[in-house]
Amino acid sequence: MILKSLLRAQAARFTALDPLLPEPADPPEGVVLTAALAGGERVAGVVVRTIHQPGAPQTLWSTRDVRELHPIVGAAGATGIDALLKRWVQRLDPAGPDSACLVTWPTRDAESTAPLLAHGFVPLTVLAVRTTPQPVSPAVCSVRRATPADLDALVELSMAEVEYAALVGGGIVRDDAWEIKRGTVAQHLTRGDPIWLAELDGVPVGMVEAWETDAQPGSWARTRVRAGRWVFVNCLSVSPAARGLGVGRTLMDVVHTSLLGPRSAGSFLYYNPPNPLSPTFWAKQGYRPLWTVWELRPASALR
Template identity: 35%
Template sequence: MEIDAIAAEHAKRLAAADALLPKPSPLNPEGGTRLTTRDGMALATRSRVEPGTPEALWRPLTEYRLDVRLGGTDPGAAFGSLLTEWDRLLEETEATDWDSAAVVTRPSRDTVGTGELLRRGFAPTRVLAVRPADRLASGPPAVPGVRIRQAEPSELATLVRLQLELRQYDAQFGLVTRREDEERAITDATRGLLADAGAAVPSLWIAELYGKPLGFVHVELPPAADWISGYVAVERAGYLASMHVAEEARSTGVGSALAAHVHQLFDEAGMDAVLLHHALASPRSTPFWYAQGYRPLWTSWYRRPAARG
């Protein structure tokens, strides 16, 4: 098939699968390697972050990514052929340590080629979930004993502790890698958010249970959330960067109260949708967020290390 025909069939299939998916952009071969088969094409890229940088907190140091476009009567077979070509490229690298990953991000409702990924050792690891705006007419319901308020600079240590607890838990699922300097990096980033007094909507919120701070949430509105807006077909998107409730406050309503509060903030700010990332294997995050009205939009399949060896 011609390249334009593959791209057109790929876009048509995605539009039919999910109305919230944006139109696929053309593959730009600059900075990557273009792969083609009879009914498919892809762009293979490599990115690296250095230890000690904020980016290293949330990803492997080296990521090899494949962005695919699939057409023809058997797009699954086309996907398999592209993955085979990509594996040949990866075999020529030194990506055999745990701090490397091969990553394929696919629209969650476009399940073409799922078996091809599983046969090559990939696992669905990370989801970008979406929640269309509710436009609540009234505030969220009150939860006995729970108070949601803006975080204060004096609570830096509490916010850092809660974020470290979240990292320790999420590291079990193969997405977060613990770093020796993570406490310093999180402290610096949190201090910067707390110092941003000019924001129309605060980024950090604390949940108190009977006066004790036991949960937090970090939100991003445009322009801070512009980096994620291209993943969803709406005009204005917000991003729920992270949320955590201490173990002692689980099943008390703190998490639901935090979620309801920030959803009202997003609705009042005119967001058409809210996005968030979560670890698919987490027995806490996945059921909780989908009970709050989210659903999978993009699923990232990981293989660590990147090369099969």
């Protein structure tokens, strides 16, 4: 009962904060935390623990042991988040070095930034959306759909992205990173998922992976974006020597022109704010942050 009214109040608060936020979904199964505020009101949260097995694709951008808090703080905002994080500190199970605490929260909730920072979280990732088309600029390179014969070039390019993401905090170059990347790229090619390859004078210099996703009730996408057909951009990478020439922009023009149609709600993707290249790049492409994924590694650093 209390949970239902907190969820309703949270939905109203989210809508007022940012019209592109979806209505909050029902909380997932997990360990329930509750906390009392100074005025006697209660807030709640659910902690879900996920263990990624060695060799899983997620281990290239995530720790293996993830504890994610889903706050249900109603209209409380910063005071609710602070109370819940204090409770989480008391209830946190022991964690090893390859672990993280995570909170995904609306980027525009500026007032919740202070308690998240105070408890040790950093804004490591954002989910950004683009709902308005932008003019297409002249191409600086040729772009074609990749085929299984391009596997080696695609693995090299997507590894360049993991390596860059690792420099700026998000990615993790595991010992088996090449094998993992090779496996996932090969799977996408076999399934016929769209991957485009950019070439300059016949030499591969960039790649992008993107696909359509339906944000249906119950789907993962529906917890992040409003109902409708969306394009999800999974990986964009330009080889180090070809960056800054317009290759990334040319690849994204192809993605937007090929996958977005009159029935599309828009496109979305993840990037790391500490990356010196991608925030500027994505803003120029018309993307703006919707959710911030606040993260803290290792989980035992929660304070």
